[in-house]
Amino acid sequence: MALALQTFSTVKDANAALKAAGTRYLGGGTLVVRGANEGDVSVSSLIRSTEPALSAITVSGDNVRIGASLTMAAIAGHPNLVALARAARAVGGPAIRNMATVGGNLFAPAPYGDFTVALLALDAIVSTEGGEKPIETFLAKRQSNHAIVTEVGFTLPAEGLRFLKVSRVKPKGVSVLSIAAVLEQAPDGTVSSAHIALGCMADRPMRAKAAEEALLGRKLTSDGIAPALAVASDGTSPVTDPIASAWYRNEVLPVHLGRLLLA
């Protein structure tokens, strides 16, 4: 069945059109057009909006707001978003990064969605016309979201964003898993705050809450992080796919988390 594309100049009008059955929002096309190419006939109409705010990046001090239509390539190349460049470059090859959007990445099922893992570690806020939600709440109910994501906002971490993606094909491949971490350390070197997000360890990015708690008050040494690594897989339910089995993902997660924390 043919797809019909409707373009609206405002998010408001596009949101109204999205209420019809069989409609989905078209960002870069790397998820919805792919779905159509694979024979997904549940979508008969695609909606998009050309509102300029969707493509804006605002950096004011440490506060960043990124329009949902911004591509991975635009983020990777932005001089004020160096902290996010590694995560943005982890997505696809060059052509995919020129197309894939921030908004779309929020909906990418495992083993995709590496950029969202970084946003989750940053505790980003996801905005729609209806208001703002913490990213963790948004991701938990993303399948029932019917409003266009307009932007994501977060604070650039003082001690940087740690990010790691493991893939079998070099330099680019689909994720075995990805990990993002935002850590704060007290003057004596102990961890005072930890946000750790995992990709491919469930059907969508998730926080490693047990590991975060186990890191508090510990130093970033082999001995110091050992309790966190021991509970890294708590609460995970990884996917089994042609890239890796759920068992393998759980087995290697502590190894890669350890490397990221000691880096």
Place this chain on the structure above:
Amino acid sequence: MAKIPVQFTLNGAEKAEFIDSGTTLLHALRDKIGDTSPKGGCHQGTCGACSVIIDGELRLSCLTLAETCNGAAITTTSGLSQGGVLHPLQRAFLDAFATQCGFCTPGMIMAAKVLLDHTPDPSRDEVVEALSGNICRCTGYEPIIQAVLTAARSNSQNAA
């Protein structure tokens, strides 16, 4: 369903076509306009065989809807040779035996062209990164990497 008009520049020539809404650029180029240089490999955004250059950026034509390209400037591998003379990248691919079955070649050349347009003298790592979205099942990649590096050198010699 009513056909809709699309109009863009393809390899420097104005093209206008009536298409069904939702038609991919790959389908429009190959089956409507007759430029069969972009190949339909996976249709999932994985293989890169359908890569084209849209307004200077590498894109996948299998995941791009043709109607979103209204007014755009599109380059495909079939537009690279001039007056019967192959583009330096095409020449280098032939000389380095960087093409065997040839299916991935147009996509590889598009990815390489974007790289050389922005980075005329790339390192080997930059070439590998630029080609990382394109799959080749014949060559083992090494001849392709060498061909891109050779084309970059020949470009810089011509410019000197």
